[in-house]
Amino acid sequence: DVSINGGFNPNYSNLTEGGRTPESTITAPGADYGFVLNIYELDNSFNMKINGVALATKELQFQSGVTNNPINIEFTNGTVWGDAGVSQIYNITNGTDAAPSLRVSISSEGVISMFGRKSPTDMTLYPLRLRSGTSFNTITWNKTGNNEIKVDQLVTGPTKIRGNGIGKKIVPCTL
Known part of the structure; x- marks a missing residue:
């Protein structure tokens, strides 16, 4: 495994409600077996481009009740953050690599x-x-060269994202 050096934790200040955060650029090393991005804390949506391709066709919104950018991701049982028994995403701030x-x-x-x-x-x-x-969208992940990940967010109240990424590499088995 190869990690992003120091992870990511953009420091936003003077954000305008309804505007966008500055784009944060993360450089991730090549990995021949894919990549895992662990987000430890999120408030409340994000947009991501990987090597110039958007992660999804729309910004991913995790907070229920936002009218200008409605929630567009859910658990496979149909529940969303803010439902009974499911915390709002901004209350899950204790993520780690094992449990982001x-x-x-x-x-x-x-x-x-x-x-x-x-x-x-x-x-x-x-x-x-x-x-x-x-x-x-389908992403092209560079297996040997660097990968560029750009993250920004729609500003809705407090806005933050913090995490780290880990590249997965195939390691030959030696017996």
């Missing part, structure tokens, strides 16, 4: 899958799916 708030996984073929937690105390990662006409 959200996990974005990019396969070696560029296929995206996502997982998320339902509360600060439940460390289980549940599979997620997109809804409301939003879909994932």
Whole structure:
């Protein structure tokens, strides 16, 4: 595994409601078996471009009740953050690599899958799916050269994103 040096934790100040955060650029090393992005804390949506290709067809919104950018991702059982028994995404701030708030996984073929937690105390990662006409794009992940990840967010109240990425490499088995 290869990590992003120091992870990512953009420091936003003087944000304008309804505007966008400055774009943060993360350089990730090549990895021949895909990439995992662990998001430890999110408030409340994000847009991501990987090597110039958007992660999804729309910004991913995780907070229920936002009218200018409605929630477009859910757990596979149909629940969303803010439902009974499911915390709002901004309350799940204790993510780690083992149990991030959200996990974005990019396969070696560029296929995206996502997982998320339902509360600060439940460390289980549940599979997620997109809804409301939003879909994932296929990403080209550089296996040997660097990869550029750009992240920005629609500003809705407090806005933040913090995490780290890990490249997956195939290691020959020696017996």
